[in-house]
Amino acid sequence: MKLIFRILLLLINLISCVSGTFVVNVTQTYYQAEENHNITLEWTFTTKPHTSSKSLFIYCNLFVENKHFVVFYLHEGVEVSESQDQQFSGRVQFDKNVLREGRIRLELSRLRTEDSGLYLCKVGTDDGWGSDSCRLSVTAALDPADTTDQLSVKNQSVK
Numbered sequence: 001m002k003l004i005f006r007i008l009l010l011l012i013n014l015i016s017c018v019s020g021t022f023v024v025n026v027t028q029t030y031y032q033a034e035e036n037h038n039i040t041l042e043w044t045f046t047t048k049p050h051t052s053s054k055s056l057f058i059y060c061n062l063f064v065e066n067k068h069f070v071v072f073y074l075h076e077g078v079e080v081s082e083s084q085d086q087q088f089s090g091r092v093q094f095d096k097n098v099l100r101e102g103r104i105r106l107e108l109s110r111l112r113t114e115d116s117g118l119y120l121c122k123v124g125t126d127d128g129w130g131s132d133s134c135r136l137s138v139t140a141a142l143d144p145a146d147t148t149d150q151l152s153v154k155n156q157s158v159k
């Protein structure tokens, strides 16, 4: 009898774990921006009052065809910049202040056309894991008033 009761309790715990699912959402599924501009990609995730930043993992990657690049990595609440891909070095601003509200805001600056692709963030806390992704499309700057540097690059690509 006692054993059955224990099993029942275990089941109830399991069910409440599953129904109180941890969710990760993107706030926008598609972003479009122009080269050299900045953009802020945003995700939301389930937070509980007891959620501590020490138990927080965030792993964001850019997927382009079969390759992936680490955009941002937060390990137990601490940013691990060493694992960030060279492509994003110094170009990703992470807003720590909105984490407590369950928001992940990544500002990518000086956008390049090769930043285009699928951005997937995996988030983990004591409550579970989840992920969601959005697409970013960076178009080449077409403004002829842009720097001559960009002009000569464009000239090359036109040939």
Ligand SMILES: *[C@@H]1O[C@H](CO)[C@@H](O)[C@H](O)[C@H]1NC(C)=O
Pocket: 023, 024, 025, 044, 045, 046, 047, 102
């Ligand atoms: C995620 O999206 C679903 C469906 O739109 C919504 O019900 C839920 O509250 C969202 N959760 C978070 C943490 O943003």
Ligand SMILES: *[C@@H]1O[C@H](CO)[C@@H](O)[C@H](O)[C@H]1NC(C)=O
Pocket: 037, 038, 093, 109, 110
């Ligand atoms: C883009 O980001 C860079 C670096 O964070 C900043 O210096 C610049 O002012 C931003 N530009 C715009 C238009 O927000």
Ligand SMILES: *[C@@H]1O[C@H](CO)[C@@H](O)[C@H](O)[C@H]1NC(C)=O
Pocket: 151, 152, 155
């Ligand atoms: C662009 O290419 C043309 C022909 O190759 C050349 O004459 C011109 O000087 C180039 N312009 C720039 C801005 O590099």
